[in-house]
Amino acid sequence: MSDTVYDCPNYPLLLILSGPSGVGKDTVARMLIERRPDSFYFVVTATTRPPRDNEHHGVDYIFVTFDEFARMIEENMWRAIRYGRDGNLLDLQRARVSLGAAGATSVQFRGGKLSVSGIELDSEAVEALGKQVEGVLYEWRAQEISVRVTGDADARLAAVRALADGLSVVRMDMLPDS
Numbered sequence: 001m002s003d004t005v006y007d008c009p010n011y012p013l014l015l016i017l018s019g020p021s022g023v024g025k026d027t028v029a030r031m032l033i034e035r036r037p038d039s040f041y042f043v044v045t046a047t048t049r050p051p052r053d054n055e056h057h058g059v060d061y062i063f064v065t066f067d068e069f070a071r072m073i074e075e076n077m078w079r080a081i082r083y084g085r086d087g088n089l090l091d092l093q094r095a096r097v098s099l100g101a102a103g104a105t106s107v108q109f110r111g112g113k114l115s116v117s118g119i120e121l122d123s124e125a126v127e128a129l130g131k132q133v134e135g136v137l138y139e140w141r142a143q144e145i146s147v148r149v150t151g152d153a154d155a156r157l158a159a160v161r162a163l164a165d166g167l168s169v170v171r172m173d174m175l176p177d178s
Contacts, residue, residue: 014097015040026060046072092157098164102171107160109149114159116145125170132166 015032017025032040046062048069057063064072099107105118121129126138129145136147145167149159 092160095157095160095164098168099160102164102167109156112148112150114147114149114156114163116163118143119145119167121145121170128170129166132169133162136163136166 017028019025029040029042033042044058044060044062046064046069048064048066051057051061051063055061096104096107099116099119103119104116106116108115108117120143121138129136129138133147136145138145145163147159147163149155
């Protein structure tokens with residue numbers, strides 16, 4: 001059994017630090033990022049409170065009015081929670097958790113390609129996944145699923161979602177009838 005979360009590569013983790021004002025959430029977040037910059041990312045979120053003296057718009061928070069925040073909710077503009085330059089972090093993490101549950105040990109974007117490693121599929125599952133996700137390829141020896149994507153953040157997010165959803169459907173279809 002593993003002693004730490006770092007020893008569990010199959011499970012992408014969304015970590016939310018929550019607590020009362022002034023308890024040290026930002027300090028803990030900075031320490032995690034400093035110690036594990038490859039594993040932790042600071043997410044800039046929106047708030048309706050006014051900035052403190054040492055806070056900067058777009059760095060510490062995105063400071064908005066109540067009306068702006070309400071408009072963001074109405075228009076489903078959850079871009080206040082950002083992944084990199086763009087994209088919805090919560091959706092991305094949900095999809096990564098689904099991929100981890102399917103056995104993924106790595107999820108990467110490189111050279112216009114989304115690659116997911118560590119998922120073992122038989123020929124029936126590969127065929128079924130191909131029906132769910134357009135353009136998907138499976139490399140048997142590497143146990144790697146890949147699909148071409150553009151550099152656009154929304155396209156990358158859509159590709160991760162499609163692959164997670166497709167694998168979920170394939171896994172359910174492969175279960176024996178009871």
